[in-house]
Amino acid sequence: MILCSICIRGGSKGVPKKNIRMVNGNPLLFYTIDCAQKAKGLDDLVISSDSDEMLQIAQQLGAKTTIKRPDHLASDTASKWDVFIHLIEEYEAKTGTTVDYLVDLDVTVPLRKPEHIEGAIQMMLNNDTDVVITGYEPERNPYFNMMEITDGKYATMVKKTERPIVRRQDAPKVYSLTPAVYVMKKEALYQYKHWSEARCMIYEIPRENAVDIDTEFDLKLVEFLMKNNNING
Numbered sequence: 001m002i003l004c005s006i007c008i009r010g011g012s013k014g015v016p017k018k019n020i021r022m023v024n025g026n027p028l029l030f031y032t033i034d035c036a037q038k039a040k041g042l043d044d045l046v047i048s049s050d051s052d053e054m055l056q057i058a059q060q061l062g063a064k065t066t067i068k069r070p071d072h073l074a075s076d077t078a079s080k081w082d083v084f085i086h087l088i089e090e091y092e093a094k095t096g097t098t099v100d101y102l103v104d105l106d107v108t109v110p111l112r113k114p115e116h117i118e119g120a121i122q123m124m125l126n127n128d129t130d131v132v133i134t135g136y137e138p139e140r141n142p143y144f145n146m147m148e149i150t151d152g153k154y155a156t157m158v159k160k161t162e163r164p165i166v167r168r169q170d171a172p173k174v175y176s177l178t179p180a181v182y183v184m185k186k187e188a189l190y191q192y193k194h195w196s197e198a199r200c201m202i203y204e205i206p207r208e209n210a211v212d213i214d215t216e217f218d219l220k221l222v223e224f225l226m227k228n229n230n231i232n233g
Contacts, residue, residue, distance in 0.1 A: 002101045002121065004042040005087055006032055006058070009074050010051030015219055019107045020057055023219065024226040029054070031110035033061045039114040041121045042103060044095075048087045050074035067091065080104075085189050099186050106179035108213040110222060112205065120181040120203040130188035130198035135175030136210045143171040175202050178210035 008019040008029065020027045036045050046065040047058040050073070055066045067090045073083050088099050103121060105112070116134060124132045140146050142158035144165050150156050157164075165171045181203065184195070192198045208229075213219050 001097055001099050002041060002043050002103060003088070003091060003099045004036050004039075004045045004103045004105065004117075005084065006036065006045070006047050006063070006105050006107060007069075007080065007083055007087070008047065008049045008051070008054050008058075008107055009069075010049065010054060015213065015216055018213060018219065020054055021219065023110065024223050027057060027061070028110060028213070029058060029107050030061050032105050032107045032112075033058065033063055035110075035112055035114055035117065036105055037062065039117040041118055044097075046087060046091050048083060065091070065094075067094075079194070081189060081192075081194055084184070088186060088189070102182075102184045102186060102189070104179075104182040104184070106182075106212070108218075109178055109180040109210065110213070111209045111211055111225065112180040113209060116203070116205045116209065117181050120183045123201055123203050124183040124185075127201060128199075129201045130185050130192070131195045131200045132181075132183040132203050133177055133195070133200055134180040134182075134205050134210065135177045135202040136205055136207045137173065138176035141168060141171045141174055143174070144168045175204065176210075177202075178205070178212055180205060180210055 019029050036042060045063060046067055047055060047063045048067045048069050049055050050069045050071060058066055067087055073086055084102055088102060092099060101124065103117065120132045120134060143161060146158045147155040148158050188198050211218060211222055213222060
């Protein structure tokens with residue numbers, strides 16, 4: 001059984017109540033629910049939140065199953081891994097259904113498309129892996145044009161090679177992660193303390209579909225893309 005989750009907190013410091021902020025005529029949450037409902041391969045959808053207001057809005061937007069998240073899992077320091085475990089256990093207890101895979105969609109990436117969800121699921125099902133994460137090729141590469149301060153004074157390449165890389169095209173391919181889609185085996189949630197400890201694969205999506213809303217500027221950028229380029233979830 002493949003369960004889709006959308007996890008939203010009531011508190012947000014960067015963009016207050018960003019999960020339900022109006023974007024191009026709809027609450028931000030709408031685009032992720034709509035995308036999940038259009039994607040193939042998902043058996044059910046559940047919304048997890050500490051906010052009664054957001055759970056109510058989720059129901060108005062068509063989400064049938066909601067789970068109230070306890071306060072200790074809604075803080076800035078709470079691990080989303082623990083949120084996933086709580087969500088699955090509550091869902092299984094409520095429905096009597098056993099979950100095999102969890103597909104989590106972050107509300108702050110509203111430009112993802114249904115095919116990105118479907119592709120990530122297929123990558124999970126077709127490979128021996130624990131986690132599939134969406135990512136895109138970034139404009140910066142740690143082998144070519146990213147540096148770090150190592151001794152408090154001088155800068156050095158983040159990733160050194162035997163011979164300096166003088167062309168970006170020659171650098172190993174790296175990915176910037178986006179929480180557009182996370183696919184996890186349920187057993188991995190209990191086997192590891194964090195997804196980075198698990199066997200991971202990257203499902204690549206276009207940069208324009210990976211914009212993650214963390215600031216007011218990001219919110220304006222997403223709305224601009226929706227209005228001017230007809231990009232939506």
